[in-house]
Amino acid sequence: MxxxxxxxxxxxxxxxxxxxxxxxxxxxxxxxxxxxxxxxxxxxxxxxxxxxxxxxxxxxxxxxxxxxxxxxxxxxxxxxxxxxxxxxxxxxxxxxxxxxxxxxxxxxxxxxMLEEAQEEISAEDLMDAGLIGGPGAKERREKLGLLLKIGHTNGKQLYKRLKMFQITKEKFVKALKQIRQEEEHA
CATH class of the missing domain: 3.40.1360.10 (Dna Topoisomerase Vi A Subunit; Chain: A, domain 2)
Structure with missing residues (x-):
C-alpha cells in the first residue's frame, strides 16, 4: 500500500x-x-x-x-x-x-479534523451516555474512539474531537447503541 x-x-x-x-x-x-x-x-x-x-x-x-x-x-x-x-x-x-x-x-x-459539527452533541449528551465521569466512562470513551475513528480521548477532549471530526448526532447514537449491546453481552 x-x-x-x-x-x-x-x-x-x-x-x-x-x-x-x-x-x-x-x-x-x-x-x-x-x-x-x-x-x-x-x-x-x-x-x-x-x-x-x-x-x-x-x-x-x-x-x-x-x-x-x-x-x-x-x-x-x-x-x-x-x-x-x-x-x-x-x-x-x-x-x-x-x-x-x-x-x-x-x-x-x-x-x-474540522472545527464545526453538522449537528450539536452536547456535554449533557456525553454525561447521559456515561462517557464523562462515573464507572466505566474511560472504557466507553475508548470504545467510542475506536468505533468513530477519532482516537482515544479524556473527558475534556471528547467533546472537541466529536466536533472536529463532524460526528453527527445520528452517528454518535448509533455507536453508543453498539457499545451498550457489547456491554450487555459481556
Missing part, C-alpha cells in the same frame, strides 16, 4: 514501523518540542503532497498532534488504539510497537 501524503511521526523507530507496513515518506518531529524547522517541513509537505499526523496515543503524542494541527491546518489525522500500540514487554506505548496491519488500518482511516 502506497501512501500519497507524507506521514508525520515522532521518531526513527516510528519511521521504521511505518515503512514496514506501507510505502510512505515520513517527517520525524524528534519529540514533543516541535521546532520551527519541523513546522516548515510539514507546511511544505502539506502544500505539495498532503500530510497525515500519526503520533503515539499518549500525552506527548497528543501534544505534538495539537502543535502541528494549530500551525499547519488541513492535515489528516491517523489514530492508533492504545491496545495496538503496546509493546510485548508492557513498558511504553507507541507507533513503533504496532503491527503492520494496525498501522495500515490507521493510515487508511485518516481524516481531516
Amino acid at each position: 502506497k501512501i500519497k501524503e507524507i506521514v508525520v511521526v515522532e521518531g526513527k523507530d516510528d519511521t521504521v514501523a511505518v515503512k514496514r507496513a506501507v510505502d510512505a515518506d515520513t517527517i520525524e518531529t524528534n519529540g514533543s518540542a516541535v521546532n520551527e524547522n519541523v513546522i516548515e517541513q510539514v507546511k511544505h509537505a502539506q502544500r505539495i503532497r498532503g500530510v497525515i499526523i500519526f503520533t503515539d496515543p499518549d500525552f506527548p503524542g497528543e501534544k505534538i498532534r495539537k502543535i502541528i494541527d494549530e500551525r499547519v491546518p488541513g492535515c489528516k489525522h491517523a489514530f492508533l488504539p492504545k491496545k495496538a500500540a503496546l509493546p510485548k514487554s508492557g513498558k511504553g506505548i507507541g507507533v513503533e510497537y504496532a503491527s503492520p496491519e494496525s498501522i495500515r488500518n490507521a493510515l487508511k482511516e485518516a481524516q481531516v
